[in-house]
Amino acid sequence: MIATGLQNTGTYDWVVPATPTEHARVRVTAHDGCEHVVADASDADFKIVNLVDAVADNLLIRGEVMGVYPNPAAPGTAHVLYRLPAGTVSIDIYDIAGRLVRRLDSGPFAGGLRSLKWDGRGSDGKVMPAGIYFVRLQSSAHKSATKRLILVQQ
Secondary structure (H helix, E strand, O other): OOOOOOOOOOOOOOOOOOOOEEEEOOEEEEEOOOOOEEEEEOOOOEEEOOHHHHHHHHHOOOOOOEEEEOOOEOOOOEEEEEEEOOEEEEEEEEEOOOOEEEEEEEEEEOOEEEEEEEOOEOOOOOEOOOEEEEEEEEEOOOOEEEEEEEEOOO
């Protein structure tokens, strides 16, 4: 049960549960004050995927190993998503002058998909100013990528 005691406005919004499945269906049963009952259900299965997989399917197209989103991003909202085979990896943020701002990840990687969140801060903990930054991925699997990320102030 999702909700009870709602006024009939003709629509109802809800958040789909974050339980991945290939065979989701929706059934709606409505009851009114006169004890009338009406029900309807999905005509076919639909798929529910977790957020990281959904973003990866759209961001890492054409064999890309890394993507950043959203772009532009406000401090605390930037994500780095990468998919690699097992090995070692380093993910670094550089400013427009090529100075290392922050290392987001470094070390052994079991392989697969990983999502990191950049809080918009440098290694010293200070919020970085708005501007253009570069996210650089290097791995022992002979994969590398550099993506531009625009940081905006809120």
